[in-house]
Amino acid sequence: MNFNIILEFSINTLALGSLYALISLGLVFVFGIMQLVNFAYGEYIMFSGYLLYFLGVFTNLPWFLVFAISILGGAIIGFLSELVAFRPFRGRSLEALFVSSFAVSLILQNTAVLSVSPRSKAVDLPAIFNEAVQFGEITIPIRNLLTIAVTIILLVGLLVLMKKTPLGIAMRAASENFPAARLMGVPANLVISIAFIISGFLAGVVAIFWSARSGAVEPMMGQGPLLVGFIAVVIGGMYSLTGSVLGGFAYAVLANLLSMFLPNELLSFRDAFMFVIVITFLVIRPQGLIKGTYTEERVG
Amino acid sequence: MNEVLSVSDLIVKYGNVEAIHGISLTIDQSELITICGANGAGKSTLLKTIAGLIRPAAGTIQFLDQDIAGKKPEDVHKLGVALVPEAREIFPSLTVAENLRVGVFGQYHAKQYAEDLEDMFTLFPILKTRYQQAGGLLSGGEQQMLAIARGLVSRPQLLMLDEPTLGLSPTYVDQIFDLITHLKQRKITILLVEQNANRAIEISDRAYLIKNGSVEFNGNADEMQSKIDLESIYLGG
Amino acid sequence: MVKLWKNNAVLWLFCAGIILFGIFTNFFLSPLMNDIFTNGCITLVMVLGLQLFMGNSGILNWSYMGFVAIGAFISGICSMPVNLKEQALPAMYPFLQQINLPFPVAVLVGIAVAVLFAGIISWPLMRLSDSAGVITQFALLIVMNVILLQWEQVTNGPRTFTMGAMKTTNLWIAMFAGIAVLIFVYFFRETTLGLKLRASREDRYATLACGINIVAVRYQSFLISAGLGALSGSLWSHYILSFTAKTFYMTEFFMILAMIIIGGSKTVTGVVSGCIIVTIVRKSLQQVEIGLQMTGMTEITLAIVMIVFLIWRPNGIFGVKEPQIFNNPSDFKIKEQYEKTN
Numbered sequence: 052m053n054f055n056i057i058l059e060f061s062i063n064t065l066a067l068g069s070l071y072a073l074i075s076l077g078l079v080f081v082f083g084i085m086q087l088v089n090f091a092y093g094e095y096i097m098f099s100g101y102l103l104y105f106l107g108v109f110t111n112l113p114w115f116l117v118f119a120i121s122i123l124g125g126a127i128i129g130f131l132s133e134l135v136a137f138r139p140f141r142g143r144s145l146e147a148l149f150v151s152s153f154a155v156s157l158i159l160q161n162t163a164v165l166s167v168s169p170r171s172k173a174v175d176l177p178a179i180f181n182e183a184v185q186f187g188e189i190t191i192p193i194r195n196l197l198t199i200a201v202t203i204i205l206l207v208g209l210l211v212l213m214k215k216t217p218l219g220i221a222m223r224a225a226s227e228n229f230p231a232a233r234l235m236g237v238p239a240n241l242v243i244s245i246a247f248i249i250s251g252f253l254a255g256v257v258a259i260f261w262s263a264r265s266g267a268v269e270p271m272m273g274q275g276p277l278l279v280g281f282i283a284v285v286i287g288g289m290y291s292l293t294g295s296v297l298g299g300f301a302y303a304v305l306a307n308l309l310s311m312f313l314p315n316e317l318l319s320f321r322d323a324f325m326f327v328i329v330i331t332f333l334v335i336r337p338q339g340l341i342k343g344t345y346t347e348e349r350v351g
Numbered sequence: 352m353n354e355v356l357s358v359s360d361l362i363v364k365y366g367n368v369e370a371i372h373g374i375s376l377t378i379d380q381s382e383l384i385t386i387c388g389a390n391g392a393g394k395s396t397l398l399k400t401i402a403g404l405i406r407p408a409a410g411t412i413q414f415l416d417q418d419i420a421g422k423k424p425e426d427v428h429k430l431g432v433a434l435v436p437e438a439r440e441i442f443p444s445l446t447v448a449e450n451l452r453v454g455v456f457g458q459y460h461a462k463q464y465a466e467d468l469e470d471m472f473t474l475f476p477i478l479k480t481r482y483q484q485a486g487g488l489l490s491g492g493e494q495q496m497l498a499i500a501r502g503l504v505s506r507p508q509l510l511m512l513d514e515p516t517l518g519l520s521p522t523y524v525d526q527i528f529d530l531i532t533h534l535k536q537r538k539i540t541i542l543l544v545e546q547n548a549n550r551a552i553e554i555s556d557r558a559y560l561i562k563n564g565s566v567e568f569n570g571n572a573d574e575m576q577s578k579i580d581l582e583s584i585y586l587g588g
Numbered sequence: 589m590v591k592l593w594k595n596n597a598v599l600w601l602f603c604a605g606i607i608l609f610g611i612f613t614n615f616f617l618s619p620l621m622n623d624i625f626t627n628g629c630i631t632l633v634m635v636l637g638l639q640l641f642m643g644n645s646g647i648l649n650w651s652y653m654g655f656v657a658i659g660a661f662i663s664g665i666c667s668m669p670v671n672l673k674e675q676a677l678p679a680m681y682p683f684l685q686q687i688n689l690p691f692p693v694a695v696l697v698g699i700a701v702a703v704l705f706a707g708i709i710s711w712p713l714m715r716l717s718d719s720a721g722v723i724t725q726f727a728l729l730i731v732m733n734v735i736l737l738q739w740e741q742v743t744n745g746p747r748t749f750t751m752g753a754m755k756t757t758n759l760w761i762a763m764f765a766g767i768a769v770l771i772f773v774y775f776f777r778e779t780t781l782g783l784k785l786r787a788s789r790e791d792r793y794a795t796l797a798c799g800i801n802i803v804a805v806r807y808q809s810f811l812i813s814a815g816l817g818a819l820s821g822s823l824w825s826h827y828i829l830s831f832t833a834k835t836f837y838m839t840e841f842f843m844i845l846a847m848i849i850i851g852g853s854k855t856v857t858g859v860v861s862g863c864i865i866v867t868i869v870r871k872s873l874q875q876v877e878i879g880l881q882m883t884g885m886t887e888i889t890l891a892i893v894m895i896v897f898l899i900w901r902p903n904g905i906f907g908v909k910e911p912q913i914f915n916n917p918s919d920f921k922i923k924e925q926y927e928k929t930n
């Protein structure tokens with residue numbers, strides 16, 4: 052095979068994997084702390100996307116401000132949703148939390164439908180997002196390079212936060228053993244709120260690159276990334292941050308390979324294949340590729 | 352003597368089942384109090400309620416000059432109560448260093464922490480050796496040391512130990528009792544729950560015998576000694 | 589025999605109420621009300637199927653809608669006339685186009701296929717609880733949805749599946765099905781299987797300690813639930829007559845979930861009440877939506893109500909036990925005995 056094609060494929064898959072890694076990180080932060088699969092996460096992404104749309108199309112703010120505000124918006128909506136819809140259920144059954152996150156997701160989706168439009172809106176992004184660079188014989192879209200760069204920066208930042216700062220250590224302790232951490236003086240509210248803020252922050256970043264790919268925002272846009280997140284988190288490991296990152300990359304590689312090698316008739320079933328893999332993992336190896344702090348029990 | 356902790360008529364329920372039916376006890380400054388009793392008597396529940404993990408249905412828990420009943424565990428810890436939980440509950444994926452650091456999350460002072468760390472290394476040399484190792488790699492006895500150090504490092508006014516010798520080899524059991532005696536000499540106020548009733552009472556000032564969620568008997572070491580012997584004669588152990 | 593009537597008085601009251609209202613609606617009320625009533629009965633069957641598994645096991649089975657969809661499509665394929673299929677659904681496999689069965693048989697085939705599919709794939713899933721269980725069920729739903737949405741030769745792909753113009757499901761069929769399923773699900777709670785399932789929800793470890801094979805219990809209940817879902821799907825497809833795989837997806841699932849949460853997941857009475865309440869609210873709000881041009885308001889309102897209920901009345905309106913009108917005499921006997929010995 053042509054070396055150039057492989058290189059192009061690799062870089063583009065790397066970019067896709069970076070995006071997927073960010074998505075799954077956002078999900079895992081909340082899951083690690085409270086075992087909550089946050090269905091509303093997709094809507095954090097959507098919310099940031101719509102902020103991006105409004106600020107980009109209707110204001111003349113410089114781009115870095117537009118990005119900053121929409122990412123901040125994601126963080127805020129994450130924080131608020133926890134305060135209103137998840138905190139009251141703390142210490143109660145997991146089902147109540149799941150259903151609540153589903154309800155929040157629907158509320159946000161329909162608020163977008165109600166207040167803006169059920170239809171998609173074209174999003175305005177800096178020109179650089181649509182340009183490409185030439186390296187010899189291969190062409191790489193600049194936004195792919197940006198995705199990779201931003202992901203690396205964020206991953207390093209989060210790594211430093213979790214490993215080197217007292218807050219990060221406290222969060223890791225809390226996700227391993229929440230009651231014991233509280234006994235040591237780690238405030239439950241703080242840790243959970245920070246987890247949601249980080250989750251929303253990551254959602255904001257994802258929104259930028261996701262809408263760059265599709266060129267538009269629409270009320271259901273959170274569903275795609277959410278499903279990606281589910282798959283990546285399950286494959287890579289629900290209980291470890293590194294695992295979820297790995298899962299994101301693994302998913303991107305798998306998805307692209309399937310796209311290339313699946314016979315044409317089965318291509319539209321690609322997503323079904325991915326989810327069958329998810330189910331297989333959950334049944335055979337629920338802890339994913341990276342075990343992390345897995346302690347879940349099985350019944351049979 | 353100053354009273355550090357005073358529990359009055361504490362009632363604790365799990366759902367509709369009453370686990371503690373009105374326990375009262377007091378601890379004075381620098382005392383070592385042992386709570387003993389059979390499995391399921393309510394000893395752990397008592398400690399967890401004092402620490403804030405469980406909210407009591409009724410009663411008061413007076414710590415220094417505040418009623419801490421129903422307060423959140425992180426707030427109770429900040430006030431100066433440190434619980435070393437049953438089964439240690441250290442954080443396996445965190446290093447020894449990080450485990451200890453979590454112990455002072457709410458009240459960190461760099462200089463004080465550095466001093467306290469040195470102190471811990473003297474008391475528990477194994478922690479210095481294994482400082483950067485993951486907590487999960489330590490043996491049971493070492494984990495217990497880590498758990499106690501984690502409690503001590505926050506300079507608590509009241510240290511509560513829930514079954515510290517549970518599941519440990521005889522060597523470690525001896526070490527733990529030596530440690531507790533040493534801590535008593537340092538005048539730290541300690542509330543100890545122990546299965547090893549006789550040994551624990553030997554080193555304690557006073558003790559409480561809990562049965563089915565109530566205080567069956569309490570007194571000083573000698574009184575407890577004869578009471579427990581009597582119980583074993585009549586009940587066979 | 590009298591006990592059967594007295595102890596389950598509320599159930600019989602509901603059944604009588606439904607029958608009476610159905611007769612009244614059919615002869616005296618507008619076509620719109622007829623539509624709402626028929627819809628309500630079909631939805632009742634759907635909700636009851638979900639409650640049978642979810643309410644008694646405590647496991648949120650997102651995949652339920654997938655089985656409703658299977659029932660809908662398969663029964664539709666079986667009952668449609670051959671030439672209608674050849675015209676409206678040209679992409680379909682010829683052998684499927686040639687099938688033509690009477691409506692009741694078609695429904696049974698739909699149920700059979702759904703139960704078969706559930707039987708093959710759900711056993712390993714029954715071992716998972718909590719978050720792994722939820723994600724797996726969700727993933728299963730996606731798989732079913734994608735397959736149904738893409739398998740052109742069976743479901744006409746993302747395009748509308750049309751079944752002609754004659755509604756086979758009418759008010760009487762829907763009502764009869766609703767009552768039959770209501771009685772079935774109500775008494776299921778007290779069967780051996782039902783009791784074992786409820787026990788596994790209350791306390792997994794205690795149930796295991798009693799020697800009960802939780803996986804087997806869940807599996808059987810899951811199959812029954814899938815069958816009921818397929819039944820409701822069959823009724824529905826023969827009522828709305830044109831749909832896609834997307835019709836049986838998140839939004840509809842959310843609606844029946846809201847019924848269960850608001851009414852109460854642990855009792856059948858709760859589910860019926862939830863169904864009535866949500867249907868009324870939904871239909872009224874939909875009128876308002878159209879009038880005020882505010883799409884999406886129904887979902888937002890119901891979602892907020894759902895969260896509010898989850899916070900303040902997590903067991904729904906009716907709580908944990910089926911409400912009694914006549915006090916169950918055996919309850920008194922047990923109470924007397926207990927008081928004598930304590």
